[in-house]
Amino acid sequence: MDSLWSDLQKGESAVLLPSREQLLTCWSLDSSITFLNHGSFGACPLPVLAVQQHWRDRMERQPLQFFGRDLEALLDDARVELAAFVGAEADDLAFVPNATTAINTVLKSLSFAPGDELLTTNQEYNACRNALNYVAERYGLKVVVAQVPFPIDEPQQVIDAIVACVSDKTRLALLDHVVSQTGLVFPLTELVQVLTQRGVETLVDGAHAPGMLPLNLHALGATYYTGNLHKWVSAPKGAAFLYVQRDRQPTIRPLTISHGANATRTDRSRFRLEFDWTGTDDPTAYLCVPEAIRFMGSLLPGGWDELMVTNHALAITARRSLCETLQIAPPCPEAMLGAMAVVPLPDGKPMGLQDALLERYQIEVPLVPFPTTSSRLVRVSAQFYNHLEQYEYLAQAIAELLHEEGSMKKHQ
Known part of the structure; x- marks a missing residue:
């Protein structure tokens, strides 16, 4: 396995590249099971897990060095490579353990007034819909649910269903990029554009999108966007990101308030200082994201x-x-x-x-x-x-x- 991974990293010629049969051994999936459910939790390749073990070994050899002196720069490096992959500036991204955490982070950071409306669809992921309901109940808000049909004939039906539910009280729209239940890819570019024109902020649940669809978050223009990296990017479990437009970052706080809240440093944004350290945990899944991007991108010539x-x-x-x-x-x-x-x-x-x-x-x-x-x-x-x-x-x-x-x- 190590030699196979080494060959891929060295970029050997097509003649010497591993065969598809060899590459399939890079997953530890049970061979007695026909596994057709990558979408739920992903499946991390063994070479990426080996890299995670490398980071864990380094962390345990000298924990204070790792957490106190090295981790900040290591996260910066990983974020730069992730930013290139998703079409964003690195300083607009924060690592989070999963997309549900990111959705909760945004919803619980925003301030609302009684009577504000939160817009979503009948196809929104249950966990994220629960977070929306929690905030609505807490602040006395109304959740408006657009009925996107399924079966469906064309993308315009998604746009029409959502736009028809926008009112002058609509504050935020929580939208899927790829729907978990139906597999639909929503026409997100058009949706973000039309909602932005109407003054509605967009919070995009892109749990499945990274690695499944090409992403350019800067061009997309969503106010907030989250994506899982343990699914189609195939990073270790516990790797996801939250994208926040630069002018909204002062408002968005992590779910866990920690040392960054009163840090006096001026070399980094408050967004960076708070999200990069919320307490001791295992950050190695984040540090493996560049390896997952490289490995999965090495599987085919294109x-x-x-x-x-x-x-x-x-x-x-x-x-x-x-x-x-x-x-x-x-x-x-x-x-x-x-x-x-x-x-x-x-x-x-x-x-x-x-x-x-x-x-x-x-x-x-x-x-x-x-x-x-x-x-x-x-x-x-x-x-x-x-x-x-x-x-x-x-x-x-x-x-x-x-x-x-x-x-x-x-x-x-």
Whole structure:
């Protein structure tokens, strides 16, 4: 493994580059499981985990040196490489453990007046919707929920549904970039533009976007944006970022107030001083982000561009296979998908079917209840280690289980 990683780092010629079969050994996923759920928690490659162990060893050899003298500069270096990857200035980024933490950070930092409206959609991730509800209840705010249809025919329907809910009381819009439940990629550039023109700040839950879609946060213009790095970038668990526009940074405070709150230093912004040290924890996941970016970008000759295109194409092909086998119409245009896709199944118990897929077929794939608890969407993810035969196997397994469900209903 070390020699394989070393070869990739040295940039050997195409003739000497590891084969796809060799590269697939860079993941420690259980070979007895057909793993089609990269979207939930990602899967960190072994070479990146080896780098994390290097950082942990350094941290434990001399903790005071690591935390007290070295860590600030190490975080700066990692943030510079992350900034180049997501199209932002390094000083506009803060490392956070996950996107849910970032959403909470922004919502709990802002001040609201009774009667203000918070706008979101019916497809917002449950954890983030809970954070929105908490703030609304605390300040006496109204949560307005735009009903984005699913199935859906075109991106304009997303824009129309959201814009129709904007009023002169709308203070903030919490929007997904890539929807967890439906896999939809929202037309974010257009949404941010139209909401900004109406004086509405935008808080974007981009949990799935980094590494799945090209990002240029500066050009996007969202007020606040968060993305997970343990998913499609494949960094270790506990690595995410929060982007805050420069003029809003004095308002945004970390959830944990620590030493930076009364620091007298003038060489760094208050935003930097507060977010870079909230207390003792393990920051090695953040320090591995540059290695994850480099490693995943080394898997294909075309780098990250080719990887994102390849994963998108595999997700589309996987959905076609499922739809054809199950005789189900695709619920959205292919252009509205990234590296995840969903297919609606007949109503039933989502967890029952999900459990059966794992217990009987050794397939790990989520069944999502949407929009009702009896409706079911099967969601597949596409990452470098996946291949078409896995999705064909899934389609056959679901067909068999649905046939059994149908037979049982006839005899009830």
